[in-house]
Amino acid sequence: MTATQYSLVGDIGGTNARLALVERGSVRPHAIKVLSCGDYNNLDGAVRDYLARVGVAGVGEACLAVASPMRGTQVRMTNNHWRFDTEEVRQQFGWSAFKVINDFTAMALGVPHVADGQLVHVCGGPGDSRRPRLVMGPGTGLGVSGLVPIRQGWVPLMTEGGHVDFAPTDDTEMAVLRILKARFGRVSVERILCGQGLLNLYQAHAEIQGVPAPLDAPEKITSAALNNTDALACHTLRHFCELLGRVAGNAVLTLGSTGGVFLCGGILPRFLDFFLESPFRNGFEDKGRMRPLLEFTPVYVVTEPYTGLLGAAEALGNPEV
Missing domain, CATH: 3.40.367.20 (Hexokinase; domain 1)
Structure with a gap:
């Protein structure tokens, strides 16, 4: 399977980042890993480590749920030190799209699939x-x-x-x-x-x-x-x-x-x-x-x-x- 057939999804809180892969057209997460945010300087380091752990060179797009407010493309995590710009991260990894949504919006969207x-x-x-x-x-x-x-x-x-x-x-x-x-x-x-x-x-x-x-x-x-x-x-x-x-x-x-x-x-x-x-x-x-x-x-x-x-x-x- 090529990288573009995978998407990266995540649920990032103050302490842990839950990351997983989904196949195109599916919402079922695979290769779930829970990483400690404190082990990484920023989001990009955690993403690189995750992809290396699951043996995938890259993904086509990504969506992360975060427990923090957003201003434009700027994300400042409320309860950890991560700060990132969504467009910079998208370009860095070559993703066709990168969505960042509120963590409880993600919780709501997930309910029909439980x-x-x-x-x-x-x-x-x-x-x-x-x-x-x-x-x-x-x-x-x-x-x-x-x-x-x-x-x-x-x-x-x-x-x-x-x-x-x-x-x-x-x-x-x-x-x-x-x-x-x-x-x-x-x-x-x-x-x-x-x-x-x-x-x-x-x-x-x-x-x-x-x-x-x-x-x-x-x-x-x-x-x-x-x-x-x-x-x-x-x-x-x-x-x-x-x-x-x-x-x-x-x-x-x-x-x-x-x-x-x-x-x-x-x-x-x-x-x-x-x-x-x-x-x-x-x-x-x-x-x-x-x-x-x-x-x-x-x-x-x-x-x-x-x-x-x-x-x-x-x-x-x-x-x-």
Whole structure:
């Protein structure tokens, strides 16, 4: 197979770069490698090393999903030292095309290609496949995107839905808002519904209850909750799930996404059983007169670890991206 029959796809975060090859007309990644961004001075070095490792001299085109904003052709990674110009890189490798897209846009585009066996049903009815889909997930931040169906595919929505206001619904949540507002000023839902947000929520509940908050990292809180060794951690993680449900339900009402909700990212699969037994469903469906609409909308946890690569491959041939 010649080099031009391959395309390079990637999903690049602050720590790791996931790279793979796809064949023309396919979205299925092959030769997946996970490289540490810290091992390379910049993107070009990582690409060269990857191609050498998989024994391919070059590729015809490329699409990378990145967790960073873009200005024109300039990409400055938010959480690592990589900086590059997309046109310079394209010319350097002789690619016919080089797309760089937002990482959660790629996540959304990948969802329709996820196998049924990698979707865990959480709640909800059959939904309406003709309507938009909501794609969201807590990670380093809270990613929110959507898919609008068109005749021959999907149009992804690039949103900043993770930065909507946190809207408390009871006295405890009013206290959470007051505590976090003192720390951050404005409080978005991302201040609570991400890795660091879980720690923020844990510390706020400790202050409300007047108890110590000995755990200092989100993974410690999750572990303590799963092992039932810290009552505050368990209470916090349950509240985290409920709030995620409420925010997801609000987004369904805003987007009209009765086509389904797809919860992506690496956090939820780590405590999937806990999540399935959590108050997520109550938070999601508790919308007063709109409850039947939410009960009709299916919700899934996506366990496919390379959804972003599927989306980057889809973006190569998607003229809407």
